[in-house]
Amino acid sequence: MLNISNNKKARLETLQHFEAIRQLSNRPHYKILNRIILGLCLLGLLILFLPWTQNISGTGAVTTLKPNQRPQTIHTAIAGRIEKWHVQEGDYVEKGDTILFISEIKEDYFDPNLVTNTKQQVDAKKNAVKSYGNKVQSLESQMSALSSEQRLKIQQANNKIRQAVLKVKSDSMDLEAVKTQLKIATTQFDRAVQLNKEGLKPLTDVEEKRLKLQDAQAKILTQENKLLAARNDLINAEVEIGRITAEYNEKIAKSNSDKFTALSSQFDTEAQLNKLENQYVNYSIRNGMYYIKAPQSGYINRALQSGIGETVKEGAPVVSIMPASYEIAVETYVRPIDLPLLKKGDEIRVWFDGWPTIVFSGWPGMSYGTFGGRIVAIENFISPNGKYRVLIAPDKKDAPWPKQLSIGAGAQTIALLETVPVWFEVWRTLNGFPPNYYQATQKKETAKGE
Known part of the structure; x- marks a missing residue:
């Protein structure tokens, strides 16, 4: 049967004869506990209205400022x-x-005299290049001499042509004079024959005139032969100019061909020389390696x-x-959501592993053991750990960093932003909102207002 009676007081009274029940029923501690809970709630409520400095935290390590110092x-x-x-x-x-x-360990370089032998080959090729250069100069001199000789020969042939022309003119004039003499002799002979027939001239005069006529006729043949010989000499002189021109052009062309052949060999030898010099330098550098x-x-x-x-x-x-000498810095990594809030020159607080630190991220004035730094570089590409790398150098206006720091030591960083109430920071964190994006703008406007 169910016990549904409402008379619970009677049951409590029946338990009063137990000592533990009597002590528990008379304890006043629950009042003090309630007061403590109430006080803690009021304290927590007050804490929610305390100022809190927003910050960007990061984890990194000590490194060097310059790449050549790492x-x-x-x-x-x-x-x-x-x-x-x-x-x-x-x-x-x-x-x-x-x-x-x-x-x-490579067989191509086992020879201990490799550099010396290559140097000798280089010197030999240099001498070959020099010889080809001298040959080219000799051929150019030879061509110049042939050109000068050709010019003189042509002048000589032109003189012969002028002489032949004058000889032709002279023989032509002599021929005309002989022809005139022939006409006179013929006229005298005819007149002598006519006078002899009339009995005015003796036969001896006719014979004498006939001899003169025959002598004039013989002179004409001789003079015509001389004129033809002079004309042949003129033709030969003109032909001689063509022969001289062709002969010396052939000699000059051959010398020019030899010159280009020597130049080609010179250029080829220079290419081989450059290759050998390159090998010589490479072998010399390799010996130093x-x-x-x-x-x-x-x-x-x-x-x-x-x-x-x-x-x-x-x-x-x-x-x-x-x-041995280096300038220390800290490389830290921040979340992508915090990257737009950072810029070059921003102040950063840093604390190092091994140094005593009591850090309150929201109350920097109460923190101990942190050192000042400034951002000198921000990487624009995400790192393999899913964060962005930021390089921090010591702040010259702040206390110097410890000299005992070693490269690779751990470091923590905090970038201070806006000061807001604690409840706002809790609300922002729970909702995943970023800190204030307009910190720099607000600072500039404040500075202008002042």
Whole structure:
């Protein structure tokens, strides 16, 4: 049967004879507890109205400000076999100090006199180029001499032509004179014959005139032969000019052909010389690559290759070195939603692992052990961890960073933004809203108002 009676007081009274029940029923502590809870609620409500500085937090590590000051790995430019180590881990080396010596393993470079032999080949090719140059100059001189000789020969032939022309004119005039004499002799002979028939001249005069006529006729034949010979000499002189021109043109063309052949050989030899000089320089530089030297002053961190006689490939890492002098910085990573709020030159608070810090991100005035920094670079490409990289340098207006910091040490960063109530920051965080985007604009307007 169910007990549905409303008489509960009677049951409580029946329990009063128990000591534990009597003590519990008379305790006043619940009033104090209620007061404590009420006080905590009021305190929490007051805290919600306290000022809170919005901030962008990030996690990173200590690095160097300049890329050439960061730890680097030294690689071999050529393949070789390790012959001797000149340093050990932890040693300090100056720029140019020898770290490691390797020997050659490629058969193309086994010859110990390779550089000397290549130098001799280069010198031989230089002499060949010089000889071809001298040959070209000799051929040019020969061509100049042939041209001068051709010019003189043509002048000589032209003189002969002028002489032949004058001789033709002279013989032509002599022929005309002989013809005139023939006419006179013929007239005298005819007159003598006529007078002899009339009995006015003796026969001896006729015979004498006949002899003169025959002599004039003979002179005409002789003079005609002389004129023909003079004309032949003129033709021969004109032909001689063509022969001289053709002969010397052929000689000059042959010399010019020899010149271009020598030039072609000279250019080919110069190309071979350039190739040999390139090989000589490459061999000389390769000889210097057997000694792996320190690119800058620093400390040997770690030997990445070990032993003697071990072979290494081209570009293989050999040893890592840490520069002796460097300017420290901090690289931190921020969320993509916070990236638009940052710009170059913004102030950043940094604290390092190993230094005592009590950090209140929303109350920077109560924080301890943080150091000032300024943004010097912001990466525009997202990193593999899904965040953006920001580089921070020490703030010269703030306290200097610890000298005991080592590269790679952990660091935390905070970028301070607007000051808002705590309840607003809680509401913003719960809703996933970003901090105030208009911080820089508000600061500028405030500065103008002042």
